[in-house]
Amino acid sequence: MQQNKCGESGSGKFTLQQLFQQSKVIDVEVISIGMDITCDFANSGLRETMILIHRFSKNILRTKELFAYRSIQMLVSGLVWGSVFCNLKDGLVGAEERVGLFAFILTFMLSSTTEALPIFLQERDIRMKETSSGSYRVSSYTIANGLVYLPFLLILAILFAMPLYWLIGLNRNFSAFLYFLMLIWLILYTANSVVVCFSALVPNFIVGNLMIAGVIGSFLLFSGYFVSKHEIPSYWIFMHYISPFKYPFEGFLIHEFSNSKKCFEYLFGACMVRGEDILKEAELGGENSRRKNVGLMMGFILVSMFISYAILRYRCSQGVILKA
Numbered sequence: 110m111q112q113n114k115c116g117e118s119g120s121g122k123f124t125l126q127q128l129f130q131q132s133k134v135i136d137v138e139v140i141s142i143g144m145d146i147t148c149d150f151a152n153s154g155l156r157e158t159m160i161l162i163h164r165f166s167k168n169i170l171r172t173k174e175l176f177a178y179r180s181i182q183m184l185v186s187g188l189v190w191g192s193v194f195c196n197l198k199d200g201l202v203g204a205e206e207r208v209g210l211f212a213f214i215l216t217f218m219l220s221s222t223t224e225a226l227p228i229f230l231q232e233r234d235i236r237m238k239e240t241s242s243g244s245y246r247v248s249s250y251t252i253a254n255g256l257v258y259l260p261f262l263l264i265l266a267i268l269f270a271m272p273l274y275w276l277i278g279l280n281r282n283f284s285a286f287l288y289f290l291m292l293i294w295l296i297l298y299t300a301n302s303v304v305v306c307f308s309a310l311v312p313n314f315i316v317g318n319l320m321i322a323g324v325i326g327s328f329l330l331f332s333g334y335f336v337s338k339h340e341i342p343s344y345w346i347f348m349h350y351i352s353p354f355k356y357p358f359e360g361f362l363i364h365e366f367s368n369s370k371k372c373f374e375y376l377f378g379a380c381m382v383r384g385e386d387i388l389k390e391a392e393l394g395g396e397n398s399r400r401k402n403v404g405l406m407m408g409f410i411l412v413s414m415f416i417s418y419a420i421l422r423y424r425c426s427q428g429v430i431l432k433a
Contacts (some may be wrong), residue, residue, distance in 0.1 A: 157245040161253035169261060172228065176261065179221075183269040186217065191276025204366075204373045204387060210277070211361035212334040215296065215354050219325045222300040226317050229308035233421075241425045251418040255410075258301055266294040280365055288399070292360050295406045299353050300325075302413035309420040328352040333359065353409040356402040362391060363399050 152160070169176065194210055197203045240247050270290045279289065304321060311317035330336065331348040332355045341349055349355060366384030374382035 152245070154246055154249050157249035158253045158256075161245065161249055162257050165253060165257040168232070169257065175224065175228075179224075179265055180268055182221065183265045184272070187269040187271065187273040188276075191273045194277045196276075196278045199371045199373055201373050201382065207279075207365055208334070208362065211358060211365075212332075214293075214361070215332065215334075215358055216329060218293070218296045219300050219329065219354065222297075222304050223318055223321055225301070226304055226308055226321070227314050229305055230311075230314060230317065233308055237421065237425055240421070247418060247422045247425060251414055251421065254305065255302070255414050258298070262297040262301065263294055266290055266297055269293060285364060288364055289361075291403070292357050292364070295403070295410075296354075296357050299357075299406060299410055299413075302410045302417075303353075306413045306417045306420075309417045309424070328354050331355070353406065356405045356409075359391075359393055360399060360402040360406075363388065363393055363402070367399070 190210070190213075194206065197206055197210075236250055239245065240250060267290065270286070270293050274286055274289055279285070303325065307317050307321050307324075311320060327348065329352075331341065331345070331352045333349065333352075338346070338349055366387045372380035372383055373387065374380070
């Protein structure tokens with residue numbers, strides 16, 4: 110029986126093997142054509158971003174079990190930690206317990222973010238095929254993916270911060286509580302940005318989980334709690350300054366000890382150690398450092414988003430995921 114050049118038999122039918130091979134050729138050709146299309150998009154960048162935000166929101170709500178689990182986890186953690194550290198005493202021991210609590214908050218927030226990595230990896234391949242075919246811009250996808258998580262992470266931050274803050278008895282001022290809440294929110298968003306960035310880079314969940322754990326562990330090590338800045342070797346000091354967790358940790362310390370009327374050590378009825386003295390010992394400033402730390406955290410988030418955008422843009426241009 111003779112076959113034509115497309116693999117079709119003389120009777121006009123395909124064998125299963127020929128049909129499978131033919132479909133592979135068609136898929137690759139279609140995707141290649143899509144990648145050769147010039148940047149003529151049906152919608153503006155703003156319109157694309159709004160459509161994608163709506164789409165991503167629906168996707169998050171479809172995985173409501175994951176969000177419900179995270180919500181319960183954050184609320185229960187806030188209640189449990191609040192009961193453990195309930196009404197921390199003033200004094201040097203109380204100050205040390207506060208510092209340890211802040212470091213533990215950072216560790217917890219960062220270690221509980223990788224459960225969303227499989228979802229990001231699954232969505233990545235779909236989005237890259239869509240952007241490669243010219244459905245929308247990579248920049249629109251990156252911006253929408255960054256904005257859509259803001260309200261959901263804020264809900265998680267509120268559920269965690271509300272019971273924890275008031276049970277422990279931190280700075281009893283509502284504006285101070287709002288600053289604490291903002292730090293929790295930014296920590297969650299920073300961790301989410303790190304996971305999104307690695308989801309654009311790694312090939313699978315196992316590699317991604319290992320890389321994220323290693324990077325986050327290194328950043329925590331150089332955050333300033335486990336090893337002080339003065340004890341870090343000079344050839345590693347750059348890790349201290351690029352650690353995204355140095356700045357929220359310092360923000361917690363400044364939030365609790367600056368402008369504090371608490372005395373942490375008395376001697377013969379006179380106050381010997383105040384909050385400002387603790388900050389001076391740690392070489393931390395006041396209000397200016399408070400604003401600077403928030404700005405640097407936002408800057409790290411933007412850098413992570415840009416790196417994620419650059420990786421996705423490169424992979425789309427190279428057709429890394431173009432498979433049958």
